[in-house]
Amino acid sequence: MRPHVVAQVAVSVDGVTSGFAVDQARFYALATLWQEDVTLIGADTILAQEQALRSTERRAVRAAGPVLAVVDSRARVREWESLRELGYWSDVLALYADQTPARPLDSVIPELITGYDRVDLAEALELLGSRHHAQVVRVDSSGRLLAVLLELGLVDELALLVHPVVVGSGRRWAPAERYDLRLANAVEFEGGVVWLRYCMS
Incomplete structure (x- = not known):
């Protein structure tokens, strides 16, 4: 059974x-x-922070925390x-596809493989539910990953943290499709x- 998928985005x-x-x-x-079981994030978001990650203070693994699942079809994440x-x-x-480039032989990172040349997000969510017993997945993305999940009808709840500013230009979170929200x-x-919380109609 697919877990409940929620996405929260900070926007102007x-x-x-x-x-x-x-x-x-x-x-x-x-x-x-939301007390998510899985935090779902795209490789681009991680790669944008990799330099900072190398110098970030290390802490103990949070045993009761969620699992971080990274959609990384091209195996670009290293940290x-x-x-x-x-x-x-x-x-x-690591969420990989069948055609994801080979990883280092000594890699001990857990993998979930779905799709052929790209991660099959629908199947990945189903497997997160069945194999990893995830009931709630929180999407930590305002870019391509969120857009694809919305296009595929895989988002159940959308939360917008709207800041009182008009920026005028820049990347917008909203996809080109129309979505009716409740x-x-x-x-x-x-x-x-x-803070606006919507259910996808």
């Missing part, structure tokens, strides 16, 4: 995901409310141990930040 009023100061503390404090030792997750899991909850915080 005009839907841009960068070019403003994101309230990171509030963003991740709210994210804990697996650094990710594991950030202290946020109980373990890491408002589940709305909360206004100090400073004009609004």
Whole structure:
């Protein structure tokens, strides 16, 4: 059975995901409310932070934390141990496809292989539910991964942390498709930040 999939995105009023100061503390404090079993993230997001990961303080593995699953069809991520030792997750899991380039022979990173040349996200979610007993998967992405999950109808809940600023230009989180949403909850915080939770209709 496919787990419940929730995506949370920090955006400006005009839907841009960068070019403003994101309230990171509030963003991740709210994210804990879902108590996800798996945090799903794309390789591009990890690669953008790999330099910083190398110098980040190592912590004990968080035994009760979620598993970090990284969609990495081309096997580009290298800092697996650094990710594991950030202290946020109980373990890491590489999501690969059949045609993903060969990994080092001494690699001890757990793998889940689906799809031919790209990770089959629908099958990956099903396997996360059946093999890893995941009931809630939180998508930590505002880019291509989220867009594909939405296109495939694999997102059950969408949360927008809207910041009171109009950026005017930049990458927007919203895909080109139309999606009808049902408002589940709305909360206004100090400073004009609004948290909107939607169920996918």
